[in-house]
Every structure is written in structure tokens, then in C-alpha cells.
Amino acid sequence: MSDVLQQLNEEQLKEVKRQMAIYSQGVQEIIPADELEQKVAKSILENKPLKIKLGLDPSAPDVHLGHTVVLNKMRQFQENGHVIQLIIGDFTGKIGDPTGKSVARKQLTDAEVKHNAKTYFEQFAKVIDMEKVELHYNSKWLATLNFEDVIQLAGKITVARMLERDDFEDRIATGKPISLHEFFYPLMQGYDSVMLECDIELGGTDQHFNILMGRHYQEKFGKEKQVALLMPLLEGLDGVEKMSKSKKNYIGIDESPQEMYGKSMSIPDELMIKYFELVTDFTPEDIQSLKGKLATGELHPRDAKMLLGKTIVRMYHGEEAAEKAEQHFVSVFQQGSLPDEIPVVEWNGETEVSVIDLLVDLKLFSSKSEARRMIDNRGVKIDGNKVEDTRQQVSVSDGLIIQVGKRKFVKLKCD
Amino acid sequence: MSDVLQQLNEEQLKEVKRQMAIYSQGVQEIIPADELEQKVAKSILENKPLKIKLGLDPSAPDVHLGHTVVLNKMRQFQENGHVIQLIIGDFTGKIGDPTGKSVARKQLTDAEVKHNAKTYFEQFAKVIDMEKVELHYNSKWLATLNFEDVIQLAGKITVARMLERDDFEDRIATGKPISLHEFFYPLMQGYDSVMLECDIELGGTDQHFNILMGRHYQEKFGKEKQVALLMPLLEGLDGVEKMSKSKKNYIGIDESPQEMYGKSMSIPDELMIKYFELVTDFTPEDIQSLKGKLATGELHPRDAKMLLGKTIVRMYHGEEAAEKAEQHFVSVFQQGSLPDEIPVVEWNGETEVSVIDLLVDLKLFSSKSEARRMIDNRGVKIDGNKVEDTRQQVSVSDGLIIQVGKRKFVKLKCD
Missing domain, CATH: 3.40.50.620 (HUPs)
Structure with missing residues (x-):
């Protein structure tokens, strides 16, 4: 040529x-x-x-x-x-x-x-x-x-x-x-x-x-x-292996806004900029500015990561869903002052289940009546939302957090 | 099984x-x-x-x-x-x-x-x-x-x-x-x-x-x-390389009885038994007997090789041709007391040619009349046979030997 x-x-x-x-x-x-x-x-x-x-x-x-x-x-x-x-x-x-x-x-x-x-x-x-x-x-x-x-x-x-x-x-x-x-x-x-x-x-x-x-x-x-x-190959949420379905370290583009946002927040800090570069629509100028603000401390890494999560959700679910996912995250994980480590419990049951059955199956209570009593006392929260009705149905999803009283938490793991 | x-x-x-x-x-x-x-x-x-x-x-x-x-x-x-x-x-x-x-x-x-x-x-x-x-x-x-x-x-x-x-x-x-x-x-x-x-x-x-x-x-x-x-692979006439057309160390099964016989005689002595084993119809017993006679000296290696040549010719041209090829070999190469080294001359002309033209083209004589004179004096032999007639046609083939007078020999090489 x-x-x-x-x-x-x-x-x-x-x-x-x-x-x-x-x-x-x-x-x-x-x-x-x-x-x-x-x-x-x-x-x-x-x-x-x-x-x-x-x-x-x-x-x-x-x-x-x-x-x-x-x-x-x-x-x-x-x-x-x-x-x-x-x-x-x-x-x-x-x-x-x-x-x-x-x-x-x-x-x-x-x-x-x-x-x-x-x-x-x-x-x-x-x-x-x-x-x-x-x-x-x-x-x-x-x-x-x-x-x-x-x-x-x-x-x-x-x-x-x-x-x-x-x-x-x-x-x-x-x-x-x-x-x-x-x-x-x-x-x-x-x-x-x-x-x-x-x-x-x-x-x-x-x-x-x-x-x-x-x-x-x-x-x-x-x-x-x-x-x-x-x-470049994108490392998954573990920060080590290439993102792939088989490694279960991925964010699927068909996942719900909450899942996407939550998973984004688990991306290791050192990969944050790489994610901005490779999976968002940020321009080189946007990224340059972001880097500057992080370097000067004007932007806290946690806030930068929230921006990443919001951006990813916006790209696949739109502006409104992105706002909601952020609010949800803030209300459950930040304002609710969750403990740093929450025990994870495997859930192999139905994805639609009554709140009473869920609480008993998870062995959070030894009987249905005990569970019912605690709900009546407004002592049960699911993903940060107080359960108001003992007949409530719960849509179980991976990462769902259940809080009983002030200090008892479990996080569900579903396949 | x-x-x-x-x-x-x-x-x-x-x-x-x-x-x-x-x-x-x-x-x-x-x-x-x-x-x-x-x-x-x-x-x-x-x-x-x-x-x-x-x-x-x-x-x-x-x-x-x-x-x-x-x-x-x-x-x-x-x-x-x-x-x-x-x-x-x-x-x-x-x-x-x-x-x-x-x-x-x-x-x-x-x-x-x-x-x-x-x-x-x-x-x-x-x-x-x-x-x-x-x-x-x-x-x-x-x-x-x-x-x-x-x-x-x-x-x-x-x-x-x-x-x-x-x-x-x-x-x-x-x-x-x-x-x-x-x-x-x-x-x-x-x-x-x-x-x-x-x-x-x-x-x-x-x-x-x-x-x-x-x-x-x-x-x-x-x-x-x-x-x-x-x-096993059969070594060719050179005794070293595998027999192949490209190495020109082969005996083709379509070659004339004389060529076959002559080439067989050039097989190295140490390969003789291998040839008997691999390319003749000798039985294991025949070969055993042959080996014995060679070992005791009852059979001279030259005679064993003549037997090999005769056997090969017999297999591809029949008994009669084998006899003739042997006789020819004996008359030209043994009784005619050919010199050990005969100069080889390339022949690229016709395969059917008058004897006079052949002799002049090969520069054995400088003129046709000289060549004619020598033939009339019975001084020209082709493959051991005296040329009797100046109008004789010659079938040229690879290895043909022409003798002029007592001491002048050439061997033709044709492709």
C-alpha cells in the first residue's frame, strides 16, 4: 500500500x-x-x-x-x-x-x-x-x-x-x-x-x-x-482471573441493576481505572480528570467506585435504574451500618417464598411463631427494608441480606 | 482376538x-x-x-x-x-x-x-x-x-x-x-x-x-x-543408496536382457546374497545352499553373480533370453578381453542409425570413407559382434560398446 x-x-x-x-x-x-x-x-x-x-x-x-x-x-x-x-x-x-x-x-x-x-x-x-x-x-x-x-x-x-x-x-x-x-x-x-x-x-x-x-x-x-x-483481558471481580462465566467472577450485562451495582462495588480498588477505561463510555478526558481527582484526594476511592457502579448500571438499564441502584446500595449497605463481615448462607430453596418459611428454613428462628413475633415487633429487615407483614412473599436473589434484631445478619448465596 | x-x-x-x-x-x-x-x-x-x-x-x-x-x-x-x-x-x-x-x-x-x-x-x-x-x-x-x-x-x-x-x-x-x-x-x-x-x-x-x-x-x-x-530397503548398484530412479542406481524390470544382466554384474559382492533373498524366486533352502558353496569356495563369487544376473533376466524375460544375455556377456566382456576402463561417450542422437553415421558422429573417424574402409577390413565390432556390412543399421542403447581396431573402445551413455 x-x-x-x-x-x-x-x-x-x-x-x-x-x-x-x-x-x-x-x-x-x-x-x-x-x-x-x-x-x-x-x-x-x-x-x-x-x-x-x-x-x-x-x-x-x-x-x-x-x-x-x-x-x-x-x-x-x-x-x-x-x-x-x-x-x-x-x-x-x-x-x-x-x-x-x-x-x-x-x-x-x-x-x-x-x-x-x-x-x-x-x-x-x-x-x-x-x-x-x-x-x-x-x-x-x-x-x-x-x-x-x-x-x-x-x-x-x-x-x-x-x-x-x-x-x-x-x-x-x-x-x-x-x-x-x-x-x-x-x-x-x-x-x-x-x-x-x-x-x-x-x-x-x-x-x-x-x-x-x-x-x-x-x-x-x-x-x-x-x-x-x-x-486487554479484563480481570474479574476476584481481581486475578480473566472475567469468565465458569470462574463466577463476572458481571453479566443481563443482570439486575442491584446485582450489577453490588458486584461493581466488589471490584478491587486497583482495577477501578481499568474498568472505567474498558467497560464504560468514559472518554480519555473523563478518565484523565478522574485520575487527577483521585490523586489529589478530591475524590474518595469509594465514591469513584460508586460512580463506576452507577455508570455500568446506566449503560445497561438507563439513568433511572442507575439512580435507584445507588440509593438502594446506600440505604442497605451504608446507612444501615452493616457489619463488615456478614455470614453467607447457601439458599437452595424456592426463589419465591413466604418470609416466615424463609426465616425458619434459614434457622434464624426455631419456630414459625417465634419468627412471626419478631416481625410483629418490627425486628426483621430484608435488604434494609423492614418487613411489615408476616404474610409477605420474598423474591430470593443472590446477595439478599436478612437482618434480625440489631446484630444478627445473614447474606444469601444462590446459584 | x-x-x-x-x-x-x-x-x-x-x-x-x-x-x-x-x-x-x-x-x-x-x-x-x-x-x-x-x-x-x-x-x-x-x-x-x-x-x-x-x-x-x-x-x-x-x-x-x-x-x-x-x-x-x-x-x-x-x-x-x-x-x-x-x-x-x-x-x-x-x-x-x-x-x-x-x-x-x-x-x-x-x-x-x-x-x-x-x-x-x-x-x-x-x-x-x-x-x-x-x-x-x-x-x-x-x-x-x-x-x-x-x-x-x-x-x-x-x-x-x-x-x-x-x-x-x-x-x-x-x-x-x-x-x-x-x-x-x-x-x-x-x-x-x-x-x-x-x-x-x-x-x-x-x-x-x-x-x-x-x-x-x-x-x-x-x-x-x-x-x-x-x-528391507534394497541398496542400488552403488551399494550405498536405496535403489531409486533418481539416483540412477537401479535395474528397471522393463530393461533389456543385456542391460539387466550387465547391471547385475555391477552389484557389489557384499550385496549379492541380499539380492538373491529379496529380488529372486530362490527359496530359503536355495539360498542356504548358495551360501555354503560360497563359503567353501566351491562357487566363485563371479559365478554366483552371473547366476544372479541370469536369474533376474530369467524372471523378467524367460529362460532363453537369460541364456543369451549370459552368452553375450561372456563373449563381449570375458572372452573379448575388454580393457578395464572404457571411455564413456554421451549419445543424444537417434536410437536407430546407420553404422557409418554412428562412427563418424562419435568422431571415431574423421570421414565416412575412412569408416567404410575400416568396416571393410573387419576392424569394427559392436557389442563384440564384427560389423560385416557398411549399410548395417545399429540399435543404440545404453552401455553399447564399440570397438575400432584392437585397442580403441567407447561405451555409449544414453538417457
Whole structure:
């Protein structure tokens, strides 16, 4: 590609610079950065949107904040007129795991794939404009390949290159088996980029190798190479592991305002700014200002975290829900002067239960009459609200706090 | 498999032993030997022939003595009522080399594959009974596989297992690239055995890995596993390298009796017995007797080698041609007292040429009249035979010896 920047006027150059600043924000790595600039410049010069690829595994449709790191970046491209190409990896999903060892990679039916994709879309719609998205199922081209085509594809990559992928390298080093078919997943991901002529592929840093496969295969097929835009991985609520459903350290974007807010408050202080950068709609200027106020002590870390919680709730449930979630948190957890440590009790019963049954089942009282007496004496609070009626029904949810008298607290844990 | 031997009567057991002695002769390795015995026993018990597989690469149809090592072994199975399955690897041949690097693996057309196969069969007919052979083209099943099938196949083998193949291991160790598609060749060879339910696969020791793939895949597909029967590699006329066309150290089974005989005489003495064992129809007893006579000095090594040459010619051209080739050799090379070193001259001209033109073109004479004079004086010999007529036509072939006068010799080299 010749230097497109030289063909732009001053205003256009300014626009390139503006977009580049947005796209670079919070990014871990752009491979290669100068090609991204050239692509943006070309799209401005020719008034042609760039194609931004995001591949999706149809087996795990629960979207959490970890996913929104990439989605937020896609939104930025979309807001600047570029086109999002969502690729549902249905071909992979339909194959399952030929070794039969991985339960996670079980064979999905067409109906399951469609259902999972729909679940994704409903959730994605909270971040990106799904009306403007280009949607693709990769079985469209992968299912038509025959053995000869596959051999031609495999002929364009070396075994050594495949073994450079970190997890493959580790498994070879530690003697853990790699099934040969696993080599095909990066190969397919690369071929998807050939078929859709993607300009940019987004992903977490753990997708480094797979996304570069797209560049490799596009070059082998004589296409313009895509740019890899790698986002940092978001640590979950534990502050250590990558946010994921299986680690139970996530905030799902479908969770209730109260859950979202409450979970946000448990994010470790040292990750707060990273969360602002990666999962909120704060601009670089907003974040700069926030950092300044925290440094000078003008803003207390607890208040900054409340702002984070409120922002996250606002993004997924709107302004009003965000206000309410904050008020709820303040009334229950701050004004109610809860103890620092509340014993956690597992709840495996019904999610709708009468308050009397709940209190007795939790062994807070040894009989229903005792429980009834305490309620009559206004001595029972649920999530900070006094129970007024012994016939009240309670909607049990994870984190629900029950207070009996002044000093007895339990927090429910539900799966 | 339970022990079939226990179900056999004494006569049948004797028959197993007889066949096993034949099949084991000259073999490098049987993997595993006890399974071969069980299979032979079962075939006798059930009166059902075993299926003996030989895979053929359709790109190199010139058959030489190196190939007959395996063919002779197949003949032994055929003579005992078993069925030879010849598999033409046309699927591989039609793919060529996807990296475009290997000239040897160029893409063959259907017509080329058929032509090459036919050339094989004509030559094989000299060793095995082609009427009784089962013929298969592996494109029949391989060309119908789609990407999903390929992934299922690849899921049944590990990368580590593939890298155990010696040449792959060496290339990884020395940093030479392995193109991913190369992993498919052993995989296809293994799958061929699944499709044809082969009992035994024959090959050279260099096929060790690929033939064991057949066992691996048969097991994965719930089939009875084939036995690998590996023959030693035959060194060529140089006594060092494996016999091959590219090394020009071969005796082709389509070569003329004189060429065959002459080339046989150039086999190093120390390989003579190996040749008797691997490329002649000598029985173990014949060879034992030969060894004894050589050891006692009753047989001179030169005479043993003449017997080898005569035997090879007899196998491919019949008794009469063998006698003639021997006589020719004796008259030209022994009685004619040829010098030890004869200058070799390249011949790129016509294969049918008048003797006068030949002599002048070879610059043995500076004019046709000089050449004519010498012939009239009976001073020119071709392959030991005096040229009687100046109008004589000569059939030029590799190794033809021309003698002018008493001391001037040239040997022709033709490609």
C-alpha cells in the first residue's frame, strides 16, 4: 500500500488523527499500527467504510462485561461509520469435539446455534447498533469445502507456525496431547477473514495468534491484510482471573441493576481505572480528570467506585435504574451500618417464598411463631427494608441480606 | 482376538507354520508377528483369504528391482490364496503440492493417473497375477470427504504422534518447514485401510510410520487392526543408496536382457546374497545352499553373480533370453578381453542409425570413407559382434560398446 496519508488534505488528516485517538484508547496492541492508520486514511479518502470483524463462538451466549471490552471498541468504529461483521462460528459449533473429551465443545444443533446467536444479539444490542451489523454464519463457506480444498488450505501454513501458539507450545512442552483437528480452528478463523475481506479483526490478547492467521491467509490468497486490534483481558471481580462465566467472577450485562451495582462495588480498588477505561463510555478526558481527582484526594476511592457502579448500571438499564441502584446500595449497605463481615448462607430453596418459611428454613428462628413475633415487633429487615407483614412473599436473589434484631445478619448465596 | 491356533487341527497348524515361514523370509519386521499368525490361522479356519494391501503413488510408474522386494512378498501371499488389494493413490496425485515447491508432486490429470496406473500394471504382471488383484483408486472415498469429515479424522490423532515420524522429527529439529498438509498423507493412507478393511499392509521399512497409521485408524473406527509387514530397503548398484530412479542406481524390470544382466554384474559382492533373498524366486533352502558353496569356495563369487544376473533376466524375460544375455556377456566382456576402463561417450542422437553415421558422429573417424574402409577390413565390432556390412543399421542403447581396431573402445551413455 502506498502512503495514503500524502493524498489527504489537512481536514482529512485531522479526521484520521481523531479516529486513531479513539481506536487506540485502552488497546493493548495494534498489529501493525501504521497499517491501521493507512486503512482509516483510505476509508476517508474513498468514503468507504472499513469492515470490522468479530468472531463469536455460539456455544456460550451469556455476555458479561469481559465481552464488552471488545464490543465497546466495535461501537467506536460503528459510531464513525464503519461496518461491523459479526461471524457466528456455527460450523465449529456444529462439529463439536471429535475426540469426545471436551464437554464444553459439545455438538450443537442448528436450532441451538440459532437460539444462542439470538441470545447474543439481544445482549449485543445494548452496546452496538444491531440494525447496522453485517451478520455471517461461517458454515456458509466452511461446510462447502471438500478434502482437496482443506489440503490446499493446510498447504499454506507450516506446522512450526501452528506450534508457536502459546497454548500449543505449552502442551507440547508438558507432554499434554494436542489433537490434530485443533489446528483447524485458527485455520478456519483465518479463512473467514479471506472470505469476508475484513479490514480489522478485534479480539482479546488471547486471540493474538488466531487473529494473525487472518493476516496470513489473506496474504496467501492475495487479499489486503487485516489489522489485528487486541484488547486487554479484563480481570474479574476476584481481581486475578480473566472475567469468565465458569470462574463466577463476572458481571453479566443481563443482570439486575442491584446485582450489577453490588458486584461493581466488589471490584478491587486497583482495577477501578481499568474498568472505567474498558467497560464504560468514559472518554480519555473523563478518565484523565478522574485520575487527577483521585490523586489529589478530591475524590474518595469509594465514591469513584460508586460512580463506576452507577455508570455500568446506566449503560445497561438507563439513568433511572442507575439512580435507584445507588440509593438502594446506600440505604442497605451504608446507612444501615452493616457489619463488615456478614455470614453467607447457601439458599437452595424456592426463589419465591413466604418470609416466615424463609426465616425458619434459614434457622434464624426455631419456630414459625417465634419468627412471626419478631416481625410483629418490627425486628426483621430484608435488604434494609423492614418487613411489615408476616404474610409477605420474598423474591430470593443472590446477595439478599436478612437482618434480625440489631446484630444478627445473614447474606444469601444462590446459584 | 482369542487364540485361533487352539481351534486348529494338526494339519491346519502345520499349514500355518508353513505359510508363516514363507511370509517371514527376508522380512525386516512384522508388527506384531503374533497377530499375523492369528490372521493366517483364522483364514485357514474360516477358509477366507486375507486382504493384503499395497499402496501406490501414481506419479512414478517406472518399476525397478527395489519395488519387486515388496512385489515378491505379495506374490507369496497370492500363491497361498490371499487377495492383493492394490490402491492407486490417485487422490493424492490429483492434488499435487499445494505449496508449489515440489516438482515431483505436480498435479496429475485423470488421464495421467490412468496412464501411469496402466504402466504399473503391465510391469507388475511380470511378478504377480494381475487377474486376481483387487484394484482400488482412493479418490473414490477420499474425494467425497467434506471439511467436517476431515476434522473428525484429524480428531483421532495427536500432533505429537505425527511428529514422531522420523522425517518430520528431523525437520522440526533442524528447523526445516513442514507444511501442515503433509500430515494428511499418512492420515489418508491410514483411512484407506479403514475403508478396505485390510488385514496386512506391505511396504519398505521407510513406510513404518504410515503403515502403522492404518492400524491406528482401523482401531479408532472399531475395525480389526492390520498387521504391518515391512521389507528391507534394497541398496542400488552403488551399494550405498536405496535403489531409486533418481539416483540412477537401479535395474528397471522393463530393461533389456543385456542391460539387466550387465547391471547385475555391477552389484557389489557384499550385496549379492541380499539380492538373491529379496529380488529372486530362490527359496530359503536355495539360498542356504548358495551360501555354503560360497563359503567353501566351491562357487566363485563371479559365478554366483552371473547366476544372479541370469536369474533376474530369467524372471523378467524367460529362460532363453537369460541364456543369451549370459552368452553375450561372456563373449563381449570375458572372452573379448575388454580393457578395464572404457571411455564413456554421451549419445543424444537417434536410437536407430546407420553404422557409418554412428562412427563418424562419435568422431571415431574423421570421414565416412575412412569408416567404410575400416568396416571393410573387419576392424569394427559392436557389442563384440564384427560389423560385416557398411549399410548395417545399429540399435543404440545404453552401455553399447564399440570397438575400432584392437585397442580403441567407447561405451555409449544414453538417457
